[in-house]
Amino acid sequence: MAVxxxxxxxxxxxYEESSGERGLALLKACEEVSEETGASIVISPQQxxxxxxxxxxxxxxxxxHVDALEPGSxxxxxxxxxxxxxxxxxxxxxxxxxxxxxxxxxxxVSKAREMGLQTCVCTNNVAVSKAAAAxxxxxxxxxxxxxxxTGIPVSKADPDIVKNSVDSVMEVxxxxxxxxxxxxxxxxxxxxxxxxxxxxxxxxxxVVKAKDPKAALLDLASGL
Amino acid sequence: MAVxxxxxxxxxxxYEESSGERGLALLKACEEVSEETGASIVISPQQxxxxxxxxxxxxxxxxxHVDALEPGSxxxxxxxxxxxxxxxxxxxxxxxxxxxxxxxxxxxVSKAREMGLQTCVCTNNVAVSKAAAAxxxxxxxxxxxxxxxTGIPVSKADPDIVKNSVDSVMEVxxxxxxxxxxxxxxxxxxxxxxxxxxxxxxxxxxVVKAKDPKAALLDLASGL
Amino acid sequence: MAVxxxxxxxxxxxYEESSGERGLALLKACEEVSEETGASIVISPQQxxxxxxxxxxxxxxxxxHVDALEPGSxxxxxxxxxxxxxxxxxxxxxxxxxxxxxxxxxxxVSKAREMGLQTCVCTNNVAVSKAAAAxxxxxxxxxxxxxxxTGIPVSKADPDIVKNSVDSVMEVxxxxxxxxxxxxxxxxxxxxxxxxxxxxxxxxxxVVKAKDPKAALLDLASGL
Amino acid sequence: MAVxxxxxxxxxxxYEESSGERGLALLKACEEVSEETGASIVISPQQxxxxxxxxxxxxxxxxxHVDALEPGSxxxxxxxxxxxxxxxxxxxxxxxxxxxxxxxxxxxVSKAREMGLQTCVCTNNVAVSKAAAAxxxxxxxxxxxxxxxTGIPVSKADPDIVKNSVDSVMEVxxxxxxxxxxxxxxxxxxxxxxxxxxxxxxxxxxVVKAKDPKAALLDLASGL
Numbered sequence: 001m002a003v004x005x006x007x008x009x010x011x012x013x014x015y016e017e018s019s020g021e022r023g024l025a026l027l028k029a030c031e032e033v034s035e036e037t038g039a040s041i042v043i044s045p046q047q048x049x050x051x052x053x054x055x056x057x058x059x060x061x062x063x064x065h066v067d068a069l070e071p072g073s074x075x076x077x078x079x080x081x082x083x084x085x086x087x088x089x090x091x092x093x094x095x096x097x098x099x100x101x102x103x104x105x106x107x108x109v110s111k112a113r114e115m116g117l118q119t120c121v122c123t124n125n126v127a128v129s130k131a132a133a134a135x136x137x138x139x140x141x142x143x144x145x146x147x148x149x150t151g152i153p154v155s156k157a158d159p160d161i162v163k164n165s166v167d168s169v170m171e172v173x174x175x176x177x178x179x180x181x182x183x184x185x186x187x188x189x190x191x192x193x194x195x196x197x198x199x200x201x202x203x204x205x206x207v208v209k210a211k212d213p214k215a216a217l218l219d220l221a222s223g224l
Numbered sequence: 225m226a227v228x229x230x231x232x233x234x235x236x237x238x239y240e241e242s243s244g245e246r247g248l249a250l251l252k253a254c255e256e257v258s259e260e261t262g263a264s265i266v267i268s269p270q271q272x273x274x275x276x277x278x279x280x281x282x283x284x285x286x287x288x289h290v291d292a293l294e295p296g297s298x299x300x301x302x303x304x305x306x307x308x309x310x311x312x313x314x315x316x317x318x319x320x321x322x323x324x325x326x327x328x329x330x331x332x333v334s335k336a337r338e339m340g341l342q343t344c345v346c347t348n349n350v351a352v353s354k355a356a357a358a359x360x361x362x363x364x365x366x367x368x369x370x371x372x373x374t375g376i377p378v379s380k381a382d383p384d385i386v387k388n389s390v391d392s393v394m395e396v397x398x399x400x401x402x403x404x405x406x407x408x409x410x411x412x413x414x415x416x417x418x419x420x421x422x423x424x425x426x427x428x429x430x431v432v433k434a435k436d437p438k439a440a441l442l443d444l445a446s447g448l
Numbered sequence: 449m450a451v452x453x454x455x456x457x458x459x460x461x462x463y464e465e466s467s468g469e470r471g472l473a474l475l476k477a478c479e480e481v482s483e484e485t486g487a488s489i490v491i492s493p494q495q496x497x498x499x500x501x502x503x504x505x506x507x508x509x510x511x512x513h514v515d516a517l518e519p520g521s522x523x524x525x526x527x528x529x530x531x532x533x534x535x536x537x538x539x540x541x542x543x544x545x546x547x548x549x550x551x552x553x554x555x556x557v558s559k560a561r562e563m564g565l566q567t568c569v570c571t572n573n574v575a576v577s578k579a580a581a582a583x584x585x586x587x588x589x590x591x592x593x594x595x596x597x598t599g600i601p602v603s604k605a606d607p608d609i610v611k612n613s614v615d616s617v618m619e620v621x622x623x624x625x626x627x628x629x630x631x632x633x634x635x636x637x638x639x640x641x642x643x644x645x646x647x648x649x650x651x652x653x654x655v656v657k658a659k660d661p662k663a664a665l666l667d668l669a670s671g672l
Numbered sequence: 673m674a675v676x677x678x679x680x681x682x683x684x685x686x687y688e689e690s691s692g693e694r695g696l697a698l699l700k701a702c703e704e705v706s707e708e709t710g711a712s713i714v715i716s717p718q719q720x721x722x723x724x725x726x727x728x729x730x731x732x733x734x735x736x737h738v739d740a741l742e743p744g745s746x747x748x749x750x751x752x753x754x755x756x757x758x759x760x761x762x763x764x765x766x767x768x769x770x771x772x773x774x775x776x777x778x779x780x781v782s783k784a785r786e787m788g789l790q791t792c793v794c795t796n797n798v799a800v801s802k803a804a805a806a807x808x809x810x811x812x813x814x815x816x817x818x819x820x821x822t823g824i825p826v827s828k829a830d831p832d833i834v835k836n837s838v839d840s841v842m843e844v845x846x847x848x849x850x851x852x853x854x855x856x857x858x859x860x861x862x863x864x865x866x867x868x869x870x871x872x873x874x875x876x877x878x879v880v881k882a883k884d885p886k887a888a889l890l891d892l893a894s895g896l
Contacts, residue, residue: 014296014305049274051272052275075428076289077271085244095300097300099775102773103795130844132803134806204299318550323551325549326547326571327547330576347550348551461744468757495750496755500724503724520687524764533692545748
């Protein structure tokens with residue numbers, strides 16, 4: 001499934017609140033909000049639920065992570081081939097909680113492109129965003145790690161990192177879509193992020209830990 | 225689900241032959257052979273299919289790997305909580321293709337025990353088997369890495385490693401069940417493994433790469 | 449150089465206070481205290497100073513870490529062969545700040561034994577100490593990670609972990625010497641550690657960060 | 673010490689032939705060739721000999737690797753501060769045998785720059801060279817991993833990777849010096865590398881494994 005922009009990417013991480021039945025409920029909330037508002041929403045389920053969720057989702061599903069490995073004798077690792085075989089549309093790459101080697105990011109991005117899978121490379125500052133853009137992924141999502149999970153939106157706490165990442169990425173490869181993340185919880189945060197030049201947000205706790213995830217998503221969607 | 229011994233543990237790894245629909249077909253083959261022969265069979269599906277397969281399996285399902293992490297803000301990692309929430313009975317730990325730090329093996333084994341999940345710690349020689357036994361997992365599976373995937377059964381190529389692992393494990397903790405693996409493809413190999421004192425086998429390519437996985441499983445089951 | 453027990457092992461870590469000239473000053477303090485008091489002291493210098501310090505030391509020198517690799521095309525890794533070639537007597541293995549895979553610990557301990565190098569495997573609890581003992585290193589040093597660098601001595605905060613580690617190690621292999629660490633700063637702490645059954649201590653900040661490292665070492669030596 | 677270009681960077685790796693006394697002999701060969709021919713030569717000694725060699729070298733000395741860590745409680749890791757304190761001029765970063773995470777490469781390059789240390793980031797293809805250039809290291813050394821140690825020079829086997837890396841790096845940051853490596857053993861290889869637009873070579877076995885390392889260096893220097 002193609003991902004339209006602007007976009008809200010929901011990374012459900014490995015929270016207890018996003019596992020098992022609760023992971024399925026998050027999918028349902030995303031689907032309803034997407035249908036009701038027309039917002040483009042992508043969900044990244046827990047790794048062990050990828051097939052289960054991609055098998056029924058009406059919205060694009062991204063893996064949270066893949067390993068830089070071909071299919072084969074590789075116990076417990078996740079290949080691009082395996083995520084494609086269960087219906088994922090793409091994958092997050094190099095999230096701040098799952099950093100990868102530069103050569104492996106390049107391998108994953110190139111290989112995914114060949115296979116028709118999309119990639120969103122996460123970065124932590126302007127220089128790294130620029131480096132990531134040189135690899136030509138579909139998305140670069142800049143997230144200052146110190147703001148992740150704080151509820152203090154990057155768009156307020158450090159607007160320059162978003163603006164300068166957009167500029168640096170455009171300088172290297174203007175086909176790359178820049179997202180931003182960290183501390184995003186409201187539609188206002190989304191709006192501010194877009195005004196800084198990004199084309200959407202990557203977020204987790206703002207929805208997963210919300211009392212009412214659907215209400216949180218509706219609010220976020222209002223900012224697109 | 226409790227695991228009865230002697231047991232055949234099928235680790236489907238990250239082979240193309242075990243992904244997507246073919247992963248589901250392998251589950252079906254295991255279930256049929258288990259039902260028809262009464263053999264105790266455990267399946268370890270590809271990580272992204274764990275929920276999908278554990279959600280429908282009539283036999284115990286083990287994860288191929290878990291990370292030594294509590295649930296939380298941990299993008300792309302697999303927790304014990306997540307595998308339990310989708311119905312897994314346990315997990316492989318420290319497979320030769322996914323080695324873990326000693327302290328993390330201990331954490332996983334202890335935590336899994338508290339949570340009612342079973343663990344099978346993979347080892348590569350007698351000393352490591354003995355060390356693993358000191359952590360009191362449910363299973364220790366000794367597999368000389370150089371024989372994995374060769375079709376040369378450990379029970380013939382290096383019977384002493386099985387025998388001595390059984391002895392060393394018993395010395396430290398006689399409640400631990402010892403399995404063996406590497407190169408196992410036939411019922412004869414299974415029989416030899418059991419005669420050496422193990423209570424079953426851990427295998428992968430012998431079934432996953434077989435032209436007829438069900439036939440391969442039937443042959444293996446005949447050796448129990 | 450053989451290591452006599454009871455022993456004080458000084459791990460200087462990667463502190464600014466233990467680098468360059470200050471690393472050499474710490475060696476001198478250890479040598480003086482060893483000579484003046486007869487105390488058995490081992491020093492583990494910063495990795496980049498190992499040859500420099502082992503080349504002139506009058507006391508045994510241990511690497512802080514080695515990698516589980518044979519000599520060869522291995523840029524930036526540290527082999528047992530390289531530490532032996534510059535005069536080290538042994539190595540710490542699996543420090544809580546540098547945890548290793550179980551199979552790699554076993555490889556290092558076995559290979560070091562063949563090469564006439566001593567090993568001190570660090571552990572974090574009783575079960576891990578028992579597992580480490582199964583690998584037959586020269587020393588097992590139990591250190592609860594949460595007490596490291598606190599100045600709260602393990603011998604007071606958690607005496608059972610020392611006592612039970614000694615018992616468990618003895619049960620598996622009574623030739624292994626048990627040390628303890630974490631929060632050790634005074635001779636009294638050393639004395640308490642020995643009364644709990646250990647044969648010495650592994651420490652760092654208590655000396656490295658002391659205003660007068662030699663005075664700190666003299667105090668520690670008084671507890672042997 | 674500043675590094676003049678064109679340059680020969682000798683990475684002695686962790687070979688038995690480059691450890692202990694033989695590491696000192698390699699330094700001497702480099703110094704003699706540099707003095708006799710005027711060639712700019714940098715040596716990267718084994719990690720445990722860095723202080724010993726940087727303490728006496730008449731040519732610039734680079735670490736083979738540093739960890740992306742501040743000084744502190746970090747047993748067995750190598751900090752930029754520690755290599756500076758013993759007189760190193762810089763460090764290799766991300767060698768194909770010691771790949772690093774993208775965020776860590778950026779951290780090391782930025783921090784080294786602040787501290788007056790030089791960095792040479794190793795890369796494996798054109799896209800990765802371009803990404804590395806975005807981080808503004810002093811040097812980018814492109815080395816196709818499959819040619820390393822073969823004696824088949826990159827300048828012959830894959831001249832385009834050198835040419836295109838130079839072009840891509842220049843596009844992003846024309847202050848970065850591009851080197852190339854893999855399979856370099858003769859002065860002719862060095863000459864070819866320079867004709868392709870690089871400003872020198874990074875090599876190891878061609879000198880370390882040579883019967884007469886000084887003769888090998890003299891030949892290499894003739895190609896500058």
